[in-house]
Amino acid sequence: MNPRTIIHLDLDTFFVSVERLLNSSLIGKPIIIGGTSDRGIVSSCSYEARRFGVHSAMPIRTAKQLCSDAIFIRGDMEEYSKQSRLVTDIISEHAPIYEKASIDEHYIDITGMDRFFGSFRWSKQLRERIIKDTGLPISFGLSTNKTVSKIATGEGKPNGELHIPQQDIKPFLSPLSIRKIPMIGKQSYRLLRSMGVSTIRTLSMIPPEMISQVMGKNGIIAWKKANGIDDTPVVQYSERKSISTERTFDKDTTNIIYLNNLLTSMVEKIAFELRKKQKLTGCVTVKIRYSNFDTHTLQKHLTYTSFDHILIQTATELFNRLYTRRMLIRLIGVRFSSLVGGSQQLDIFEDKPEMIDLYQAMDNMRLRYGNKAVQRAIGIDVNNKGKNI
Amino acid sequence: MKFIISSTTLLRGLQKVSGVLGTNNTLPILEDFLFELNEDKLKITASDLETTISVTLTTTKADGPVVIAIPAKMLMEIMKSLPDTPVTFTVDGTNIEIFAGEGKYKLIGHQSDEFPQIPVMDNTTSLELNSALLVNAFNKTLFATGNDELRPVMSGVLFEIKKDNITFVATDAHKLVRYRRNDFKSETETSLIIPKKPLAHLKNVMPEDEDVAVNVEINDTNIKLEFDDIVLICRLIEGKYPNYEAVIPMQNPYKLTIERKSLLNSIKRVSIFGSKSTHQVRFKITGQELLLTAEDLDYSSEAKERLTCSYHGDDIEIGFNSRFMQEMLSTLEPERIILELSAPNRAGIILSEKSDDDPEDVLMLIMPVMLTQ
Numbered sequence: 001m002n003p004r005t006i007i008h009l010d011l012d013t014f015f016v017s018v019e020r021l022l023n024s025s026l027i028g029k030p031i032i033i034g035g036t037s038d039r040g041i042v043s044s045c046s047y048e049a050r051r052f053g054v055h056s057a058m059p060i061r062t063a064k065q066l067c068s069d070a071i072f073i074r075g076d077m078e079e080y081s082k083q084s085r086l087v088t089d090i091i092s093e094h095a096p097i098y099e100k101a102s103i104d105e106h107y108i109d110i111t112g113m114d115r116f117f118g119s120f121r122w123s124k125q126l127r128e129r130i131i132k133d134t135g136l137p138i139s140f141g142l143s144t145n146k147t148v149s150k151i152a153t154g155e156g157k158p159n160g161e162l163h164i165p166q167q168d169i170k171p172f173l174s175p176l177s178i179r180k181i182p183m184i185g186k187q188s189y190r191l192l193r194s195m196g197v198s199t200i201r202t203l204s205m206i207p208p209e210m211i212s213q214v215m216g217k218n219g220i221i222a223w224k225k226a227n228g229i230d231d232t233p234v235v236q237y238s239e240r241k242s243i244s245t246e247r248t249f250d251k252d253t254t255n256i257i258y259l260n261n262l263l264t265s266m267v268e269k270i271a272f273e274l275r276k277k278q279k280l281t282g283c284v285t286v287k288i289r290y291s292n293f294d295t296h297t298l299q300k301h302l303t304y305t306s307f308d309h310i311l312i313q314t315a316t317e318l319f320n321r322l323y324t325r326r327m328l329i330r331l332i333g334v335r336f337s338s339l340v341g342g343s344q345q346l347d348i349f350e351d352k353p354e355m356i357d358l359y360q361a362m363d364n365m366r367l368r369y370g371n372k373a374v375q376r377a378i379g380i381d382v383n384n385k386g387k388n389i
Numbered sequence: 390m391k392f393i394i395s396s397t398t399l400l401r402g403l404q405k406v407s408g409v410l411g412t413n414n415t416l417p418i419l420e421d422f423l424f425e426l427n428e429d430k431l432k433i434t435a436s437d438l439e440t441t442i443s444v445t446l447t448t449t450k451a452d453g454p455v456v457i458a459i460p461a462k463m464l465m466e467i468m469k470s471l472p473d474t475p476v477t478f479t480v481d482g483t484n485i486e487i488f489a490g491e492g493k494y495k496l497i498g499h500q501s502d503e504f505p506q507i508p509v510m511d512n513t514t515s516l517e518l519n520s521a522l523l524v525n526a527f528n529k530t531l532f533a534t535g536n537d538e539l540r541p542v543m544s545g546v547l548f549e550i551k552k553d554n555i556t557f558v559a560t561d562a563h564k565l566v567r568y569r570r571n572d573f574k575s576e577t578e579t580s581l582i583i584p585k586k587p588l589a590h591l592k593n594v595m596p597e598d599e600d601v602a603v604n605v606e607i608n609d610t611n612i613k614l615e616f617d618d619i620v621l622i623c624r625l626i627e628g629k630y631p632n633y634e635a636v637i638p639m640q641n642p643y644k645l646t647i648e649r650k651s652l653l654n655s656i657k658r659v660s661i662f663g664s665k666s667t668h669q670v671r672f673k674i675t676g677q678e679l680l681l682t683a684e685d686l687d688y689s690s691e692a693k694e695r696l697t698c699s700y701h702g703d704d705i706e707i708g709f710n711s712r713f714m715q716e717m718l719s720t721l722e723p724e725r726i727i728l729e730l731s732a733p734n735r736a737g738i739i740l741s742e743k744s745d746d747d748p749e750d751v752l753m754l755i756m757p758v759m760l761t762q
Contacts, residue, residue, distance in 0.1 A: 278686075278761060280667065304667060341686040342667030343708055346756040347562045348636050348736065356734045356759060363761075 008149035014104035015044035030070040109234035147230035169228035174201035246333025265379030280304035282338030286318040289331035408590035411437035421458035535561030572748035641729035643702025660711035662692035
């Protein structure tokens, strides 16, 4: 394969940057964004806060202890999505092939462009354009594949630009910690550390057979990445594979009636989402997390459908089978996967014309007056109560 | 104990019963054929517990009696690979030796008493049907049967026998076929549900062109069909068949008349570009024109085709599963068909354009998909 040119763009402390854009008095102060309730976790924090040892995915309570002077913000996902879309728009205007990897990350494949513009200069200009147009700080890494570019961005942050040409990949990666490889999480890190592997250099020198024995298929991928090999393509557009929702409670609960009602209301909400997008689901998954963080899921395949009454029944059945221990629950979630585009096939015996008319009337009301315009009565109760049981 | 039989005769016999052999049998003996030799008649039986079928062949030379279960797969394979030649079977206990030409083949059979007993039927009513009618009825209905384990009655075909007609019904809850013959007379009235597997097998082994009499015996739990040298006994599906007449809409104000083949071919072409999981095709009828569209959003492919038709009714847009439509249209024979509609969320009815004195009455019902307006 010819060497490719891949850019990884990452918005620096994205949520914080957006908040600062909206309220300039926040600039230069330690900011922590995340659920403000006691149980919430940090979803983003400014560099000022990081100095105190705060990092994302840390419980808010711990963050408060570490940095009590920080400004805690609830976060506004809608605003973040909007800003993220602005960035994507600018990229799509300029880039030949791009992939939106998450709300604040993009990959761009500019293979072949160096012949005309010079890849680094082009990337620099794109970055400057984004900063100028949106006011959001952004960093990028430029290399020959997605993994190296991403690691380079991480090293270049904040507000950085880093170019790692083919011949520099090895020297660049070698001294870094294996933690920097995107796929190596807590578990793999621990495992590798217990084997005495701490730098990418060591990992890259282990025979791949040995890695695959300890970590399986993923081991080989990790090993390849450590050697700077990653041939996953930049995919322009990825279809949504599933629709899901979950709820963490303020206080753990065993209130079975409440849980069932909440589940019904959650299914109703995302089933409408399905119909709105003209999709059908072939698989329902229910997830619960007990107070000791034991997480259990159960799924069921069914013929493609988007009907509330079938999905609610399936989800409730799954939940009743899943919730077997009389233990407090802290989280409940439901997911629809195996999505396909299309409309509901009607059933001769079950689907009466009156019911179909009802579905359509309700969906029309929701489309016009919003999600909550009409809903099952048991759902109103759980939603009004909010998170307080 | 031995017998001699022509390999072609034997193979033809085996093929007449092999369709009943199960694929995932709980009882190993069900992977065998039961051979029963009585004078010069060789009876071969296959069973999957639900259905038992046997064929009686004439041997060229017999030194019986023999009763043994022979592994079906091995026997079928060797018979298929032999040219037309006399085959000698020698049976000693469970040891079987087969001589054909210069070849000698040996295999181990099983004790016949392990083979399930053929059910004895009491309190039967009997009637006579003809094979051409049955094969035609199976062809028209079998494709519409369901696979839902939760609704077992739908995995069979309903036979409704009345004094002056016979009706066959099949449905999988998305499509329904009602095939009625008005040229049928019976003294008894009854209705029964027969599983689809033995019917699909019968469809293949029954003579289609000639009118061969089929003797039928029925009781509450089983049906027995006898024709030529074949006897099939099968357990009926218990349960109540859904009230199909109630779901066939009587008032369908809109009528579309169209050439069957051109509609079928258009749907075939259009659906290539549609979703491979939902097989959805839109029918948009305006004036005397039918517009078919299919699209697959995931792959950005789409297709449109226009057809002229004769239509009485308001403009309508309705979505159907193209696979169901294709199955129905290819099963029907007449040149022109009528599609009756009432609303985008109500069933469509497909009828063949026919004269009044035609004894055949076919009605096919197809449920639409719920299109968002």
